[in-house]
Amino acid sequence: MVKKIFYVIIIISLLISLIPCYAYAVKDNEDNPPIPPLIKGGKGGLSEALTLEECISLALKNNDSLRASLSDLDIHKYETKKSYSELFPKISLSVQYTLSNKAPSFIIEKDTFSAGTPASNVELPAGEESTYAYTLSMKQPIFTGGYLTNTYESAGMQEKASEMRTKGAGDEVVMKVKSVYYDLLKTLKVKEIQRQIIKEKEERLRLAEEHQKEGIINKEEVLLVKADIAKQKFDLFKTENEFNIKKETLKNLTGIAPDTDISLADRLENKKLFIGLTESKDIAIKNRKDLSAFQYTIKNAEKEIAIAESSFYPKSFIVGSYTRQRETPLSVPDLWTLMLTINWDIFEWGKTKFDVNRAKAKYEKLNREYDSLKKDAMLDVEKKWFKIKEAEQGINVSRDKFIHAEERYKNTSLKYREGIIKTAELLEAETYIVQSRNEYISGIYDLNIAMAEFEFSISSNIYPFVTKEEIYEPATWITEIDVKEPITVKTDKAVKNEIFMQQPLESKEIQGGSTIKTGETTNAQTQVTEQEKIKHLELSYSKATRSIPPDKYGIQVGAFKHADLANELLGRLKTHYPHAYIQVVNNFNKVRIPHIKSKEQGTQIIKQIKEEFKLGAMLYETSSNLSGKNKSY
DSSP: OHHHHHHHHHHHHHHHHHHHHHHHHHHHHHHSOOOOOOOOOSTTSSOSOBOHHHHHHHHHHHOHHHHHHHHHHHHHHHHHHHHHHTTSOEEEEEEEEEEOSSOOEEEEOTTSSBTTBSSSOEEEEOSOSEEEEEEEEEEEEEEOTTHHHHHHHHHHHHHHHHHHHHHHHHHHHHHHHHHHHHHHHHHHHHHHHHHHHHHHHHHHHHHHHHHHHHTSSOHHHHHHHHHHHHHHHHHHHHHHHHHHHHHHHHHHHHTOOTTOOOOBOOOOOEEEEOOOHHHHHHHHHHHOHHHHHHHHHHHHHHHHHHHHHGGGSOEEEEEEEEEEEOOBTTBOSEEEEEEEEEEOOOOOTTHHHHHHHHHHHHHHHHHHHHHHHHHHHHHHHHHHHHHHHHHHHHHHHHHHHHHHHHHHHHHHHHHHHTTOSOHHHHHHHHHHHHHHHHHHHHHHHHHHHHHHHHHHHHTSOOGGGEEEEOOOOOOGGGGSOOOSOOOOOOOOHHHHHHHHHTOOSSEEEETTTEEEETTSOOOTTTTOOHHHHHHHHHHHHHHHHHHSOOOSEEEEEEEESSHHHHHHHHHHHTTTOTTOEEEEETTEEEEEEEEEOSHHHHHHHHHHHHHHHOOOOEEEEOTTTSSSSOEEO
8 A cells, every 4th residue: 555655656756856847848839830831843932022121031040050049049048947946845756676686684693692591603694685665855944145146047047148149249230131132132123224334335336336437427336336235234134243242141141941032012212310429329228138137147147147156155954865675684674764964164265255356356347347337338329320421411512412413414415416515425424324323223222221230239129210201203204324426517616516515405585585594694894785695506506507508497496475484394295304494485484395307206206205204296387498487387
């Protein structure tokens, strides 16, 4: 009966000890759900473009460095649980079985009790050839000088420090994903622009080679275009290599299989940060994970001092045991014991004192390292904040440069079409506008990268401190390289300049419907009268018409009494018809398109205007083609 009870106690004890282990395993599975398999496959493995949020989500699940940090956190969690278990009694079971070559015995020598008693040596059995014994014991610590409690609290501090480091690792992964994502989009945008430029410049090369055969241009200009295309292709080659490297970097961060093709959803946002530097530093001190982790490390150092000091005190335990063994003439089958033990190391040649001093020195060291880390963190916040401000100013500068490049390219393109300049000047203007556009777009992406780095630096979401700014959109024709055939009329250079200066953008009526440009500068010192200007323009026009055949037709898109309406329509038309202008006749602002060579060309343009702008237009015959007033159709 006693044996059965003993076996039942052992089984129940084992089951109770297994319950916490199972509970911990279930909790761990809930806290760390299984990671889904990575998306694998060849081309087309991902059917949709990845957004920034999707990339971040994949990285937080699959990034190797972050998963390593999570494993480190698990290590410290188990250390904490282990330290906590030391506070409770330990139950242990020991089993012994002994087999001897013969049964144990003891001998009573003769004359032991008196003379002749016993008369000879007597051998008596003391047991069996085989014996067994099993002992169930329990040990409960009573007093350890604070060793157990401080060890448990120390493990908890290390766990919290590891938790902060893990969160910091997650924030760092998010920052890296954002930086690589925006950098990849920037490179992709540059690559698209370079491909478009090469395609259009190859078309120009085709025209240039035809013009060379016809004797319009010389071989030098053709070679110049070829060299320019070769340079553009080399730049595209370098950009594609850079793009592929950055794409693989993003795959490594997100855990996407290397053989998977990915595409990104474009996300171009111009932002502005309105939080101050002082406030940014205050937020960083409260939220930075590395500072928080170091603070827990310092608290752990305090606990290590207390752990070392616990060796100055005695340690006491209660130990109870129950032993069941085979009954022999010398032993009983059951044995219960209960003991109180006290251990105290009285003298160890200063070992405990040295341990305490070492722990205190470590505590002081960590405090100084924390002060240094805090200064470095504040400097990092300051650098990232100023980097954002520089990026914001850089965007404004590059936008103004881009606007200037647009105007320069527009004027250069007009001169090229009129045959006033050579291809080299047009290529220079194209290079300038492409560089300006790339600088502007790249500046916006760089600002987003700087925002991500600043967000990581202060360990806080900066969305409440950010406003969105307008992105300057260039005219559609700006992104298209001019490949139109230039007018190659051999006229005097001065006459060509005068012709170009007469291209009317806005005009106003001056005595009898004559027109001059309102944008033309007036020299107050020379005091030229309006009639002299008109006379000068008429003289220039007469010089030009001696060498340049006059246009036969023009297109009138609208006539307005209010100049604002005419200017608005003109601005819309110039994106497609840069030669459009306003002529004021009889108090009407007439919006017109010149240089129409035939009725067929005019009919086609009128059709385009109707489809593109939903406006009606009419074709008129110019006065140079009629002996009277302009004739409309």
